[in-house]
Amino acid sequence: MKKKILIFGGTGLIGSTFINYSKELFEIFYTYNENPQNFVHTNSNKINLLLEREKIPSIINQFNPDVIINTVAYPSVDFCETNHDLANELHVNVTKDIVDVASKNNCKVIYLSTDAVFEGELNKKYVEDDFPKPVNYYGISKLNAEKIVLENVNNVVLRTAVVYGSHTKSRFTNWILEYLKENKTVDPFIDQFNTPTLVDDLAKSIIKIIETDVSGLFHATGKTCINRYEFAVKLAKSFRYDEKLVFPVTSKDKKQNAPRPNSTCLDSSKLENAINFQFSNIENGISFILDKSRSF
Numbered sequence: 001m002k003k004k005i006l007i008f009g010g011t012g013l014i015g016s017t018f019i020n021y022s023k024e025l026f027e028i029f030y031t032y033n034e035n036p037q038n039f040v041h042t043n044s045n046k047i048n049l050l051l052e053r054e055k056i057p058s059i060i061n062q063f064n065p066d067v068i069i070n071t072v073a074y075p076s077v078d079f080c081e082t083n084h085d086l087a088n089e090l091h092v093n094v095t096k097d098i099v100d101v102a103s104k105n106n107c108k109v110i111y112l113s114t115d116a117v118f119e120g121e122l123n124k125k126y127v128e129d130d131f132p133k134p135v136n137y138y139g140i141s142k143l144n145a146e147k148i149v150l151e152n153v154n155n156v157v158l159r160t161a162v163v164y165g166s167h168t169k170s171r172f173t174n175w176i177l178e179y180l181k182e183n184k185t186v187d188p189f190i191d192q193f194n195t196p197t198l199v200d201d202l203a204k205s206i207i208k209i210i211e212t213d214v215s216g217l218f219h220a221t222g223k224t225c226i227n228r229y230e231f232a233v234k235l236a237k238s239f240r241y242d243e244k245l246v247f248p249v250t251s252k253d254k255k256q257n258a259p260r261p262n263s264t265c266l267d268s269s270k271l272e273n274a275i276n277f278q279f280s281n282i283e284n285g286i287s288f289i290l291d292k293s294r295s296f
Contacts, residue, residue: 002025002026002027003026003027003066003067003210004026004027004029004063004064004065004066004067005022005026005027005028005029005065005066005067005068005069005210006029006030006031006059006060006063006065006067006068006069007019007028007029007030007031007068007069007071008030008031008049008068008069008070008071008072008094008098009030009031009032009070009071009072009073010028010030010031010032010037010039010042010044010071011030011032011033011034011035011036011037012071012072012169013163013165013167013169013170013199014071014112014163014199014202014203015030015069015071016037016039016167016169017165017167017199017200017202017203018069018071018202018203018206018207019037019039019042020039020203021200021203021204021207022203022206022207023039023040023041023042024041025207026210028041028042028043029042029043029044029045029063029065030042030043030044030045031044031045031046031047031049031059032044032045032046032047033046033047033048033049043063045059045062047059049072049090049094050086050089050090050094053093053094053097056094056097056098056101057097057101060098060101060102060105060107061101061105064105065107066107066108067107067108067109067110067210068098068102068107068108068109068110069109069110069112069206070094070095070098070109070110070111070112071112072090072094073090073091073112073114073142074086074087074090074091074138075171077116077136077138077256077258077260078256078257078258079257080136080137080138080141080258081136081137081138081257081258082257084137084141087137087138087141088141088144091141091142091144091145092141092144092145092148095111095145095148095149096145096148099148099149099151099152099155102152102155103152108154108155108156108210108213108215109149109152109155109156110155110156110158110206110209110210111145111146111149111155111156111157111158112158112160113142113143113145113146113157113158113159113160114138114139114142114159114160114161115159115160115161115194115195115219115221115264115265115266116134116136116138116139116142116261116264117132117133117134117139117142117143117146117159118130118132118133118134118139118261118264119133119134119135119261120135120193120260120261120262120263120264121261121262121263122263123263125195125225125265125266125267126219126264126265126266126267127219127266127267127269127270128217128218128219128270134261135259135260135261136258136259136260137258138258139261146217150216150217153215153216154215155215156209156214156215156216156217156218157216157217157218158202158205158206158209158218158219158220158271159217159218159219159220159221159266160197160202160219160220160221160266161194161195161196161197161221161264161265161266162194162195162196162197162228162231163196163197163198163199163202164196164197164198164199164285164289165198165199165200165289165292166288166289166292166293167199170199170289172188172196172228172231173235173289176188176231176232176235176236176246177235177239177241179245180235180236180239180241180242180245180246181241183242183245184245185245185246185247186232186245186246186247187246187247187248187249187253187254188227188228188229188231188232188246188248188249189227189228189229189248189249189250189251189254189260190227190228190229190230190248190249190250191227191250191251191262192227192228192251192260192261192262192263193225193226193227193262193263193264193265194221194225194226194227194228194263194264194265195221195222195223195224195225195226195265195266195268196221196222196224196226196231196282196285197220197221197222197279198222198279198280198284198285198288198289200288201222201279201280201285202220204277205220205271205275205277205279208275208276208277209271209275212274212275214274214275218268218270218271218274219266219267219268219270219271220266220268220271220279221265221266221268221279222268222279222280222281222282222285223268223279223280223281223282224281224282224283225263225265226282229246229248229249231282232246233246234282234283234286235286238286238287238290239290239293
């Protein structure tokens with residue numbers, strides 16, 4: 001019998017990619033806020049999690065899943081910095097509601113978190129045992145949600161970063177490639193380092209987590225520690241756009257509501273070993289989305 005998977009945020013970048021890879025493997029049910037997608041072999045339910053939290057128990061109980069994947073989050077760090085109540089509601093309170101019902105139903109929760117739980121002052125990649133110390137409210141709210149999820153030892157927290165792909169909701173790569181295609185300049189940061197993550201890798205790793213039934217806290221990112229400027233230059237070269245249109249800027253050059261950590265590169269070895277999986281480096285990830293773009 002196929003496992004039943006419920007995805008909160010099934011039409012986002014991570015959720016929809018996971019569904020495309022897993023819809024033949026599992027019985028899939030997903031929620032969406034505005035626009036459903038025409039996934040075959042799936043069922044869905046519209047819910048505004050900020051305004052309709054009371055519906056969470058009925059959705060979970062209706063489908064009675066084996067695993068719940070919570071991908072829901074505000075994409076804007078700056079929005080969270082000036083809207084603490086909303087960030088706390090979506091990241092913390094919604095997560096608590098999901099975890100409470102899941103625990104009663106003996107259901108595993110997989111929670112998608114972030115590298116922003118770290119302050120970014122470590123001179124090497126962060127591992128799971130390193131002490132989290134977020135510098136903005138986005139990171140604070142996500143860390144508080146992590147703690148709730150991990151109260152149940154059966155659950156999983158996945159910290160990821162700069163998730164990209166060939167999807168229309170891949171914000172960073174779409175911005176770079178669309179602007180360069182039109183010969184417009186782009187100005188990515190040169191002083192913020194992350195380990196960008198190919199969304200296809202992330203989706204496949206979640207499938208393996210479900211199949212192997214691992215639990216705990218894991219980092220789930222690509223292998224390459226890189227700043228946004230260098231990432232953009234590599235995109236330009238691979239897609240044969242003019243790399244001279246890419247101009248580096250520092251965090252001080254742009255007015256941002258939220259402070260940013262300097263370097264929050266993550267080491268994903270623990271997860272790779274646990275599920276026998278390898279995340280892509282940045283070159284292989286870009287080659288993957290280039291190949292996919294040629295097939296459209």
